[in-house]
Amino acid sequence: MTDAALPARDGASVWRRRALIAVPYLWLLVLFLAPFFIVLKISLSDTVIAQPPYEPVLDLANGWQGVKDWWAGLDLENYGLLFEDEIYWRSYLSSLKIAAISTFLALLIAYPMAYGMARAPKSLRPTLLMAVILPFWTSLLIRVYAWIGILNPEGLLNQLLLGVGLISEPLYIMNTETAVYIGIVYSYLPFMVLPLYSSLEKLDDTLLEAAADLGSPPWKSFWQITFPLSLPGVIAGCFLVFIPAVGEFVIPDLLGGSETLMIGKTLYNEFFLNRDWPVSSALAVLLLLVLVVPIALYNNIQARELEAAK
Amino acid sequence: MAQKPAQKALGPIRRSFAPWLDPSAVPLIRFEKVVKKFGDFTAVDDVSLDIHQREFFSLLGPSGCGKTTLMRMLAGFEQPTSGRILLAGQDLAGTPPYRRPVNMMFQSYALFPHMTVEQNVGFGLKQDGLPKPEIADRVKEMLKLVKLEPFATRKPHQLSGGQRQRVALARSLAKRPKVLLLDEPLGALDKKLREETQFELMDLQMELGLTFLIVTHDQEEAMTVSDRIGVMNHGKLVQVATPGDIYEQPNCRYVADFIGNINLFEGTVAGSGGGEVRISGEDPAGDFVAASDAGLEAGAKVTLAVRPEKMRISIEAPPADARNVLKGEVWDIAYMGDWTVVLVKIDGSEKVVRVSRANMTRTEAQPIAWDDRVHVWFAPDAGVVLTS
Numbered sequence: 001m002t003d004a005a006l007p008a009r010d011g012a013s014v015w016r017r018r019a020l021i022a023v024p025y026l027w028l029l030v031l032f033l034a035p036f037f038i039v040l041k042i043s044l045s046d047t048v049i050a051q052p053p054y055e056p057v058l059d060l061a062n063g064w065q066g067v068k069d070w071w072a073g074l075d076l077e078n079y080g081l082l083f084e085d086e087i088y089w090r091s092y093l094s095s096l097k098i099a100a101i102s103t104f105l106a107l108l109i110a111y112p113m114a115y116g117m118a119r120a121p122k123s124l125r126p127t128l129l130m131a132v133i134l135p136f137w138t139s140l141l142i143r144v145y146a147w148i149g150i151l152n153p154e155g156l157l158n159q160l161l162l163g164v165g166l167i168s169e170p171l172y173i174m175n176t177e178t179a180v181y182i183g184i185v186y187s188y189l190p191f192m193v194l195p196l197y198s199s200l201e202k203l204d205d206t207l208l209e210a211a212a213d214l215g216s217p218p219w220k221s222f223w224q225i226t227f228p229l230s231l232p233g234v235i236a237g238c239f240l241v242f243i244p245a246v247g248e249f250v251i252p253d254l255l256g257g258s259e260t261l262m263i264g265k266t267l268y269n270e271f272f273l274n275r276d277w278p279v280s281s282a283l284a285v286l287l288l289l290v291l292v293v294p295i296a297l298y299n300n301i302q303a304r305e306l307e308a309a310k
Numbered sequence: 311m312a313q314k315p316a317q318k319a320l321g322p323i324r325r326s327f328a329p330w331l332d333p334s335a336v337p338l339i340r341f342e343k344v345v346k347k348f349g350d351f352t353a354v355d356d357v358s359l360d361i362h363q364r365e366f367f368s369l370l371g372p373s374g375c376g377k378t379t380l381m382r383m384l385a386g387f388e389q390p391t392s393g394r395i396l397l398a399g400q401d402l403a404g405t406p407p408y409r410r411p412v413n414m415m416f417q418s419y420a421l422f423p424h425m426t427v428e429q430n431v432g433f434g435l436k437q438d439g440l441p442k443p444e445i446a447d448r449v450k451e452m453l454k455l456v457k458l459e460p461f462a463t464r465k466p467h468q469l470s471g472g473q474r475q476r477v478a479l480a481r482s483l484a485k486r487p488k489v490l491l492l493d494e495p496l497g498a499l500d501k502k503l504r505e506e507t508q509f510e511l512m513d514l515q516m517e518l519g520l521t522f523l524i525v526t527h528d529q530e531e532a533m534t535v536s537d538r539i540g541v542m543n544h545g546k547l548v549q550v551a552t553p554g555d556i557y558e559q560p561n562c563r564y565v566a567d568f569i570g571n572i573n574l575f576e577g578t579v580a581g582s583g584g585g586e587v588r589i590s591g592e593d594p595a596g597d598f599v600a601a602s603d604a605g606l607e608a609g610a611k612v613t614l615a616v617r618p619e620k621m622r623i624s625i626e627a628p629p630a631d632a633r634n635v636l637k638g639e640v641w642d643i644a645y646m647g648d649w650t651v652v653l654v655k656i657d658g659s660e661k662v663v664r665v666s667r668a669n670m671t672r673t674e675a676q677p678i679a680w681d682d683r684v685h686v687w688f689a690p691d692a693g694v695v696l697t698s
Contacts, residue, residue: 204418206416209385209387210414210420210421210422212387212407212408213407213408213413213482214408214413214437214485215408215437215438216433217408220437224433
């Protein structure tokens with residue numbers, strides 16, 4: 001630090017710094033924390049056929065008594081329901097399973113892609129990177145709809161396979177769990193490829209030369225050097241796919257069948273079909289609690305990465 | 311710039327170890343007419359070189375001269391475009407790096423960042439499938455050798471530059487390779503540590519009886535550690551000789567100029583006889599006499615090369631039998647501690663001659679000052695006549 005940087009400690013600039021930090025915190029407060037507390041409150045309320053479809057509603061016109069009534073009307077009943085009715089916990093388990101398997105499949109597909117990109121000539125890499133990001137230019141909804149056209153019994157895939165003569169009857173992939181896996185892996189693949197690519201690209205080639213020099217053939221070098229050094233990318237990619245995939249709604253709704261249970265879909269049904277806001281809010285809060293563990297883990301690992309990079 | 315065949319060891323340091331002088335000795339490493347091209351660029355141009363068992367051999371040259379490429383071909387990271395490389399009589403072509411009995415210490419050290427010091431050093435042994443207790447013993451031995459025992463469980467990023475260099479050295483020595491390749495091994499160390507490590511490397515090489523091939527652009531380093539030096543330029547091996555011979559008997563202007571400081575006088579051969587050649591100089595104009603039995607023809611273009619420490623300087627007239635006397639004015643003086651370097655501008659010429667004097671006593675007043683009129687002279691055997 002030079003002397004010129006020292007005046008930064010005086011009062012005015014401390015306040016300036018605090019003001020600067022306050023902006024993102026305010027953002028989080030207004031756009032994340034406030035809605036979360038609203039959802040939390042609704043999850044503790046009871047369903048009524050009214051507008052809004054829950055009670056109690058805070059009535060400040062009654063003064064302190066209104067606040068007391070409101071508080072007395074809140075209870076954990078909805079959470080109890082989530083544990084009683086098996087559809088809810090089965091939705092959670094099924095979501096976690098589908099997300100975990102999709103994450104693993106995405107890793108299997110993304111690793112060779114990212115590896116190829118990182119090993120491609122430097123001049124070609126921006127193009128390849130662009131190709132990975134390109135799908136984001138179209139809405140997810142449209143891309144998932146496109147898969148319906150591909151996976152339909154009369155869709156492109158079946159027409160192709162029938163035409164070639166590989167199958168004699170159309171495959172029924174549409175509206176099955178397989179279709180959900182295809183959709184999730186397809187949609188979240190870039191989130192896996194990008195962190196993998198960035199950690200593989202940093203890999204120093206001389207490390208592989210050193211490994212070869214010390215007697216390690218290329219395939220052993222991959223498991224001894226390349227893979228362990230790409231682990232930060234693997235971990236980041238897995239979290240980036242797993243966390244949103246658990247709460248995925250659009251893909252199971254469009255591609256999955258009625259037997260595909262996912263928490264996002266259950267939540268949607270409770271909210272829009274049953275108009276049971278309190279139960280669906282409780283579902284959402286519980287989903288958040290379920291995901292807090294991997295999110296906290298992810299943040300922790302990222303922070304350690306940053307620390308190590310210093 | 312052809313290599314002189316079977317050069318005699320004329321250097322000032324007598325060596326008992328000189329297998330390259332023995333025509334019946336079988337070299338450990340043999341480069342045979344090795345060429346390496348990258349597209350249109352010829353990185354290594356027709357290099358033939360023998361390196362003997364237990365030799366400490368340096369490849370010396372500026373960056374881009376092909377020395378690293380030559381070494382990487384021996385390690386197996388590059389394939390020669392043509393020519394052969396033999397190790398202990400076996401052609402290495404088609405042998406992948408991981409099957410070659412040579413190990414390399416990389417310029418960047420290339421330590422595995424996710425492994426501890428122990429794991430780094432033991433990596434090569436693990437690849438050979440050695441039993442774990444044996445690996446542990448060898449690793450311990452290696453860490454003792456490089457004095458890093460207390461750091462066994464640290465990761466590379468927790469070590470200093472000097473310590474990392476030692477880990478890299480220990481790792482490349484752990485497998486007891488037939489040949490240890492060192493690519494600018496000390497480049498990242500500061501001067502003091504570098505000099506210390508140079509001597510340690512020499513001791514280590516003698517202790518282990520290994521063959522070392524080192525690539526460096528640092529001539530001092532090459533002079534310090536090597537049994538022989540191969541000077542490279544533009545992909546060609548220009549001269550291969552002991553450090554003494556490289557310094558005292560350079561075979562061309564390039565080597566003379568690249569190693570140490572030297573005064574070069576251009577001229578043409580005026581005549582020769584009696585083991586001496588007379589040269590009429592161009593700049594400064596004047597006649598020089600140099601010892602040479604090369605049988606140079608009159609009229610041939612030559613360069614007379616004289617090292618600064620082989621020149622005499624005085625304010626008084628030189629002795630009557632002094633030869634190759636030049637007069638001039640002191641242009642600059644640099645006091646270096648062990649030496650004082652005097653730059654003298656020669657009369658009637660643009661030439662500035664560099665003369666160095668050893669500072670033999672502590673109390674001696676510097677007898678020469680700026681702008682003094684001085685005489686500079688050198689004996690006929692002080693200079694080397696270069697034809698290329």
